[in-house]
Amino acid sequence: MNPASPLDNVRIVLSHTSHPGNIGATARAMKTMGLSKLYLVNPKFFPDSEADARASNARDILEAAQVCDNLTAALGDTFLAAALTARRRDLPHPAYSARQAAAELVQHARHYPVALLFGRESAGLTAAEISHCQLTVQIPANPDYSSLNLAAAVQVMAYELRMALEESVTEPYPAPHLPEAASLQEIEGLHHHLEQVMIHSGFLDPEQPKHLMRRMRRLFARTRLEKEEVNILRGLLAAVDPRRPFKS
Amino acid sequence: MNPASPLDNVRIVLSHTSHPGNIGATARAMKTMGLSKLYLVNPKFFPDSEADARASNARDILEAAQVCDNLTAALGDTFLAAALTARRRDLPHPAYSARQAAAELVQHARHYPVALLFGRESAGLTAAEISHCQLTVQIPANPDYSSLNLAAAVQVMAYELRMALEESVTEPYPAPHLPEAASLQEIEGLHHHLEQVMIHSGFLDPEQPKHLMRRMRRLFARTRLEKEEVNILRGLLAAVDPRRPFKS
Numbered sequence: 001m002n003p004a005s006p007l008d009n010v011r012i013v014l015s016h017t018s019h020p021g022n023i024g025a026t027a028r029a030m031k032t033m034g035l036s037k038l039y040l041v042n043p044k045f046f047p048d049s050e051a052d053a054r055a056s057n058a059r060d061i062l063e064a065a066q067v068c069d070n071l072t073a074a075l076g077d078t079f080l081a082a083a084l085t086a087r088r089r090d091l092p093h094p095a096y097s098a099r100q101a102a103a104e105l106v107q108h109a110r111h112y113p114v115a116l117l118f119g120r121e122s123a124g125l126t127a128a129e130i131s132h133c134q135l136t137v138q139i140p141a142n143p144d145y146s147s148l149n150l151a152a153a154v155q156v157m158a159y160e161l162r163m164a165l166e167e168s169v170t171e172p173y174p175a176p177h178l179p180e181a182a183s184l185q186e187i188e189g190l191h192h193h194l195e196q197v198m199i200h201s202g203f204l205d206p207e208q209p210k211h212l213m214r215r216m217r218r219l220f221a222r223t224r225l226e227k228e229e230v231n232i233l234r235g236l237l238a239a240v241d242p243r244r245p246f247k248s
Numbered sequence: 249m250n251p252a253s254p255l256d257n258v259r260i261v262l263s264h265t266s267h268p269g270n271i272g273a274t275a276r277a278m279k280t281m282g283l284s285k286l287y288l289v290n291p292k293f294f295p296d297s298e299a300d301a302r303a304s305n306a307r308d309i310l311e312a313a314q315v316c317d318n319l320t321a322a323l324g325d326t327f328l329a330a331a332l333t334a335r336r337r338d339l340p341h342p343a344y345s346a347r348q349a350a351a352e353l354v355q356h357a358r359h360y361p362v363a364l365l366f367g368r369e370s371a372g373l374t375a376a377e378i379s380h381c382q383l384t385v386q387i388p389a390n391p392d393y394s395s396l397n398l399a400a401a402v403q404v405m406a407y408e409l410r411m412a413l414e415e416s417v418t419e420p421y422p423a424p425h426l427p428e429a430a431s432l433q434e435i436e437g438l439h440h441h442l443e444q445v446m447i448h449s450g451f452l453d454p455e456q457p458k459h460l461m462r463r464m465r466r467l468f469a470r471t472r473l474e475k476e477e478v479n480i481l482r483g484l485l486a487a488v489d490p491r492r493p494f495k496s
């Protein structure tokens with residue numbers, strides 16, 4: 001089964017969620033990153049108005065959510081499941097960082113359904129739940145306070161899944177839109193104009209112009225001036241020139 | 249100023265937040281990744297019990313949060329500010345992905361305070377707010393629904409900042425060649441001085457200053473002005489001011 005996007009093959013499974021607001025916020029986090037398959041194992045309250053409110057424009061994901069009464073049903077037809085856990089010593093599985101796990105999940109999701117499992121807000125996943133999964137995932141965090149909110153953890157993982165997908169298609173981040181750059185000639189004209197105004201105003205000693213003009217050149221060189229900016233600066237120089245009008 | 253961790257030099261600035269729950273969730277998101285400096289520009293409700301509840305064990309960050317009545321006060325002594333925006337065509341600054349921006353911010357934060365700015369839940373940052381920053385940041389997202397919850401966006405950025413730090417620990421960044429950078433406060437002083445000279449010389453209509461000043465802000469934002477350059481430019485402005493001397 002090769003879906004339109006591998007992300008369509010990644011399901012988010014929330015086990016025993018207490019606060020319906022977190023379910024809504026999870027739906028929103030998923031949708032912003034292009035995920036859509038939500039499974040809920042024994043949620044305490046669902047459906048719920050708080051979930052709807054926090055979902056914002058991702059209510060379609062709540063409406064399509066599958067509610068299951070046990071984990072086996074939720075993971076049923078997946079081929080790889082990853083368990084989100086806090087850092088602990090007693091884990092039975094290899095522990096992946098969020099970024100590593102996302103790359104692994106996306107790679108598999110090109111071919112078949114995979115799952116990412118999140119536990120209770122208070123206590124995370126039980127050892128029994130983790131044992132249903134093939135790998136565990138940890139979000140690198142502050143060792144003194146590593147307790148991410150449930151939906152915030154979903155947001156980070158969904159973001160890493162999207163990033164893993166974008167990187168794997170080697171789609172470079174689009175080049176920033178560039179306004180029309182000034183020509184070197186235009187920039188030379190600006191420097192000459194600036195030097196004249198500096199001299200006319202008494203700011204620059206014409207006998208010793210080197211250092212100051214070199215500083216200004218360096219500043220404008222870093223800037224990569226645009227055509228329109230050169231025009232604005234020259235307009236300003238003309239306006240403040242004590243001996244205006246300046247003829248270029 | 250080299251703090252214990254570069255993350256201590258990264259401040260999160262929330263502008264005009266409507267929902268106090270998002271402020272609390274932001275504090276939690278920050279603390280899980282080791283960030284601690286929170287600035288609030290005109291929050292609608294703060295302090296607030298909903299903020300406290302959502303902060304969970306990160307109330308210390310709420311208690312230490314700085315509340316400011318304008319953006320300049322919040323960014324005052326930082327040296328680099330990045331604006332979180334949705335993808336748009338009309339942005340004046342180079343757009344970085346979350347990951348690129350995190351690397352850039354952490355590198356600078358080794359040396360001086362930097363800021364990451366988030367706008368209103370409904371409408372994001374205004375063009376005027378963005379013009380205070382040197383770069384814009386976009387979290388890669390679903391083009392059909394890219395509206396992350398505010399605290400979820402903070403969580404992703406805080407996570408990327410931590411990841412950038414962890415990655416840069418193994419391969420230490422060479423200290424960027426840094427002539428002493430101008431503080432945002434010094435740059436604000438320059439903009440104010442420039443505006444005055446523009447008005448005195450008749451170049452700028454004080455009734456319609458917006459567009460031209462925004463262009464100048466954008467130009468100097470790209471430049472990353474140095475302290476000495478600000479001094480040179482202000483010296484020049486003083487010399488050409490038709491109504492000099494200028495008092496700052």
